[in-house]
Amino acid sequence: MKTYRFNNSQSLFTRAAKVIPCGIYGHLSPAPLVPPTAYPFYAVRAKGSRFCDVDGNEFIDYMCAYGPMIVGYNHEEVDAAAMKQYEAANCVTAPTPVMVELAEYLVDLIPIADWAFFAKNGGDVTSYALMVARAATGRKKILMVSGGYHGVAPWAQVPGHHGVMDDDYKNCIRVKWNDYAAFERAVNENPGEIAGFIATPYHHPTFADNELPAKGYWQKIEAVCRKEGIVLIVDDVRCGFRLDMRGSHEYFGFKPDLICFCKAIGNGYPISALVGTDSLKSIVSRIFYTGSYWFSAAPMAAAITTLKELKRINGPKLIRETGEKLLGGLVEIAKGYGYDLKVTGHPSMPYLRITNDESVMLHQDWCGECTKRGAYFVSHHNWFISTAHTDEDIQKTWDIADDAFKAVKNSRGV
Amino acid sequence: MSYQLIKANLNLYAVLKNLEDIAKYDEEIASLVKDWDVSVQFSVLNGPKAFIEFRNGVCTVGRGKYHNPSVILFFISPAHLNRMMDGKGNPIPLKGLTKLGFLKRDFIKVTEKLEYYLKPTDVLLKDEAYLALNTRLTLNTAAFAVSELGPLDPVGKLVTSNIGNGSVNLKVLPDGPGVYITFRGGYIEPGKGEADKPMAIMCMKNVKVANDFLNGRTDSFTAVASGDVMIRGQIPMLESLSLILERIPHYLS
CATH class of the missing domain: 3.30.1050.10 (SCP2 sterol-binding domain)
Incomplete structure (x- = not known):
């Protein structure tokens, strides 16, 4: 099978590094792509489940822009709704009616939601959720899960990292995921001081197997939060609308007070949302929190169309089934080469790891070889499945995976 | 743990350790130490201890106490050691007074080379x-x-x-x-x-x-x-x- 080259990506990166800090920063940085020479750095166009890079290579994309893409790149209806709104009014002195329509739609869609607040990025609303919890309780401490990702605000960053001061996270207490005893202990050790508990619906850290909630975990957490007056915040930025249209808490059977959405809500149009219960609505109204583009109407129009389309086609069911089919095949192909391909997390956003080598170098080699053949796989992060991934994509992905396993086996000899 | 104590640990266990490779890879120093049979104990009150041994042309820098060293250099505090490492202070020789000439004449050439290699210039x-x-x-x-x-x-x-x-x-x-x-x-x-x-x-x-x-x-x-x-x-x-x-x-x- 032909393998790709990335000369134009490398050249552009060299130019970029002169004028942009580290060339490409943040979660799109090539640094965790191992080896970076096996990956495209720049895309020029995208459609459906695929994108093309600056070297003319086409990829079946299993990262979906790290989550925002869910119904396919350049989705005609979503883009048409956004364009129509752009033509009418986007960023204007006053908000547009579409903002009300989207809020009403979310309140109807999500059982616990009595109101909706819009921003741009997931981190906007996770930080806001903490402010709401603190304002509602008059308490300062936040419980969160070690290794959980809630954006890049200083409180959400890993202690010890650059630009993060001790004071930034001194009121954040981290407990292990699925460790209810640790959660309960932290609550008991800080009586009347915990404002909120923020966590993703299930644990999806980078560079590690993902973990679904243990049976009864969320229900026990919810019970303690109710008893102690702790605001229960679900960071549904990554999972939202991928597991359940009503919010991932419905999938796992519990009721939070606040839910943070982003990524899939607008299929790539920049918008995030915080939704919550009626009891917190007046508190939210008192906290001044805004941004220059938070009232942009086109992303709101895109979000309404995306959500309606997902509901129409039962998107969560579709991508779960697509994921299950894809993953089942990959696991079998791996077996044929003597490799144990472990899948964790939810099938619609799985984390994969070849367990034969705990250093993950083998897995990195395989992901790199797949990407060089046109299936964009990363080794450090969960993947994303979209409703645009087709049976044809899956078959081609299996063929690529097979050839990549062969290449890895040949080069490593094991 | 104080700043000075951490710095003293770094000086003794990370910086001084480089004498091993200077004695091995710098031709001038390798030639100088090839016949040395001497050991120097660094002892810091309420701080780290390390030794340097030269034997058969090999330099070994280790943690802790050396059995019967030729020379003992004592420091009244981690800060005292750090001043010496920064070229702003002198140790207190507790043992090996007859080796003072060696320390000032020969051993200092090795430590000066350490400074030379660890303080690079563009040139x-x-x-x-x-x-x-x-x-x-x-x-x-x-x-x-x-x-x-x-x-x-x-x-x-x-x-x-x-x-x-x-x-x-x-x-x-x-x-x-x-x-x-x-x-x-x-x-x-x-x-x-x-x-x-x-x-x-x-x-x-x-x-x-x-x-x-x-x-x-x-x-x-x-x-x-x-x-x-x-x-x-x-x-x-x-x-x-x-x-x-x-x-x-x-x-x-």
Whole structure:
């Protein structure tokens, strides 16, 4: 099978590094792509489940822009709704009616939601959720899960990292995921001081197997939060609308007070949302929190169309089934080469790891070889499945995976 | 743990350790020490202890007490040792007064060479041999500093507590030098060469790239993305290691 080259990506990166800090920063940085020479750095166009890079290579994309893409790149209806709104009014002195329509739609869609607040990025609303919890309780401490990702605000960053001061996270207490005893202990050790508990619906850290909630975990957490007056915040930025249209808490059977959405809500149009219960609505109204583009109407129009389309086609069911089919095949192909391909997390956003080598170098080699053949796989992060991934994509992905396993086996000899 | 104590540990266990490679790779020093049979004990009140042994042309720097050393150099505090290492103070010889001539005449040549190699200038770095040895010593200092900063420095402690078990290899291509750092159950063991079955590897394309990278003259993300620095395996271990390494200039300028 032909393998790709990335000369134009490398050249552009060299130019970029002169004028942009580290060339490409943040979660799109090539640094965790191992080896970076096996990956495209720049895309020029995208459609459906695929994108093309600056070297003319086409990829079946299993990262979906790290989550925002869910119904396919350049989705005609979503883009048409956004364009129509752009033509009418986007960023204007006053908000547009579409903002009300989207809020009403979310309140109807999500059982616990009595109101909706819009921003741009997931981190906007996770930080806001903490402010709401603190304002509602008059308490300062936040419980969160070690290794959980809630954006890049200083409180959400890993202690010890650059630009993060001790004071930034001194009121954040981290407990292990699925460790209810640790959660309960932290609550008991800080009586009347915990404002909120923020966590993703299930644990999806980078560079590690993902973990679904243990049976009864969320229900026990919810019970303690109710008893102690702790605001229960679900960071549904990554999972939202991928597991359940009503919010991932419905999938796992519990009721939070606040839910943070982003990524899939607008299929790539920049918008995030915080939704919550009626009891917190007046508190939210008192906290001044805004941004220059938070009232942009086109992303709101895109979000309404995306959500309606997902509901129409039962998107969560579709991508779960697509994921299950894809993953089942990959696991079998791996077996044929003597490799144990472990899948964790939810099938619609799985984390994969070849367990034969705990250093993950083998897995990195395989992901790199797949990407060089046109299936964009990363080794450090969960993947994303979209409703645009087709049976044809899956078959081609299996063929690529097979050839990549062969290449890895040949080069490593094991 | 005080700043001075951490700095003293770094000086004795990471910086002084480089005498081993200076005696091995610097021709002038190798020739000078080839017939030495002497041991020097460094003893810091309420601080670290280390020894330097020269025997059969080999220099060995170790932790703790040396049995019956030729010379004992005493320091009344970690700050006293650090002043001496910064060239602003003198030790108190407790044993080996007859060796004072050796210390002032011969041993000082070795320590001056240490300073020479660890304080590079742009001009010196243009010399290939100097660049190679400076890079080797910088790599060694990094590895051995991690084992001190991991358990002692506030950021080091924070980072080390989550780093996981296994070895990290740092290597300059094509032929070295290389060092490894093994993390296991909270303990950190550095060494020269390569560990078997590392959990993570960082390879620097050549000596020049390594020197720039290790001395913070290149952006690490750009270096990795461009392929000048190649990383594999458990990347979070390398990220954590990098955070610890960045604490070195806080103590050793």
